[in-house]
Amino acid sequence: MRTSATESTLQVFHVTDQQGKKITDSKTIDFIEKTLGPKGQSTEGVKSWKGKRVGVHSIGDHTVIELIGRDRPGLLSEISAVLASLQFNVIAAEVWTHNRRIACVLYVNDATNQAMDDSKRLSIIEEQLNHILRGCEDDEKVARTSFSMGITHMDRRLHQMLFADRDYESAGVTTTDVDCPPCFRPNIRIERIVEKGYSVVSVKCKDRAKLMFDIVCTLTDMEYVVFHATISSEGQYASQEYFIRHMDGCTLDTEGEKERAIKCIEAAIQRRVSEGVSLELCAKDRVGLLSEVTRILRENGLTVSRAGVSTVGEKGLNVFYVRDASGNPVDMKIIEALHKEIGQTVMVNVKRIPAAYAKAPVETRGWARTSFFFGNLLERFLT
Structure with a gap:
């Protein structure tokens, strides 16, 4: 990236894609123009919750769920199982873990692809997810996050949540x-x-x-x-x-x-x-897909350190960065067994992640x- 600017609001950015090439895709250019334009960011419908581990709010045709708490093996599997049991489909999500804390932002809708507008159902989700997060708290530390539910970039929101949760304060040996x-x-x-x-x-x-x-x-x-x-x-x-x-x-x-x-x-x-192994999975999207995959990961002794979920058309695309339950690199024999178990209905791509960073920089x-x-x-x- 190359940029130039003055002290005024005029700013010029010279950018390339991640392969160092000129951006020529019209959709990408149009998206950048709209995002940086005067109507690119909307704060309509912003709400906040203080002192909670879980924030739930409906926006448009989906519902945003935010969670933060103490991480442990199998926690993502339990979260996705709750959503599946209530017939909610995860259409997009980002999960980060750092210093034994976990932060999740999930976009969900129900089996009829409608947003959850029933306050009672929202309360049920919040109660059950809070119960899971309380179950993994072995100290008095609770999330100090102020949940701001607007149209916010997922990565931006995760930074806000973990910073408010003071994940930069380490205690002993950490991830x-x-x-x-x-x-x-x-x-x-x-x-x-x-x-x-x-x-x-x-x-x-x-x-x-x-x-x-x-x-x-x-x-x-x-x-x-x-x-x-x-x-x-x-x-x-x-x-x-x-x-x-x-x-x-x-x-x-x-x-x-x-x-x-x-x-x-x-x-x-x-x-x-992240380092070690990333699993890229592609399958037909359906309610319970994330729950099924994370259950299989847990049963094979794998813990998820970071995850990304997206939906493109009728396909669910999931990326998981995994280690074993002790935080050590994964034995490739486990990956081979995992591939055999879920490879019949799910396309699996396995990648070794370079040490220290999840994505190697462009040469x-x-x-x-x-x-x-x-x-x-x-x-x-x-x-």
Whole structure:
């Protein structure tokens, strides 16, 4: 990506697809234009719930369910089983786990493809899902998330939920230690430029898709304003600098503030980190498909560290990043047995994930560098 901008709201972005090629697809271009246009983001129907593990709200022809709590093996299977038992179909979902916490955003509708408009049914779902999440809480920590139910990008919402749940506070050995070996841990520094009145956040780590998005989301959640940024990459590694101030105009002056910001940015980078094996499954969409697949994964001793669910036409497309129940890499014999068990009705594609990041970056020749100002555009989409 290459960008240029001024301190005004005019901003120019030079972008390519993930293969480094020019974007020529008319649908993609049209989507970008509509999304960035004046009517691209709607806040109509925004509601909030405080102090809950589960948020449920109907929007248009589907219902959005948000969950956050303590992770454990088989939890996703139990969640999807509840939805299947109530005859709700998962049409899209994203699931992230980090530091023993799990956050889910699920878009569902019932067997007749109608949104759930019955408050009693919504209450039943919320009660049953809360019961599951309470069952895996062995301490007094509850979600401190304020659920904001608007039309929000799934990844953006997951960052908000996990940040509010304080997943950046680790206790002892966490999944982060397994996900990201020391040689791949982000190198994050924060310095103050007195004469400019900025704090500079420097991040050096392995490059990947959506790295800048993840960092900017978290800076926004911490109520920092990014005035200028410099992004460069060389081979598989990225170097990023963000010139920031707090919304009240203050810089990060205390060591406590800097330490908290470093922890939050590191958590934002590592929430997408997965290694080991990914399973891509394609089958005819139906009520209970997600429940069936996650049950089989659980029965074969596999735990899901991240998942994505989408529906294209009549096909359900599911991607699961899995490990064994102890968090270790999966024995490929288990994958072979799993393939035989579900391969009759479900197309299965197995991929080994490169260490440290779920998607290897596109190979580049030499390095690329870009410098730009942040104006109201990104702030509009991230707040």
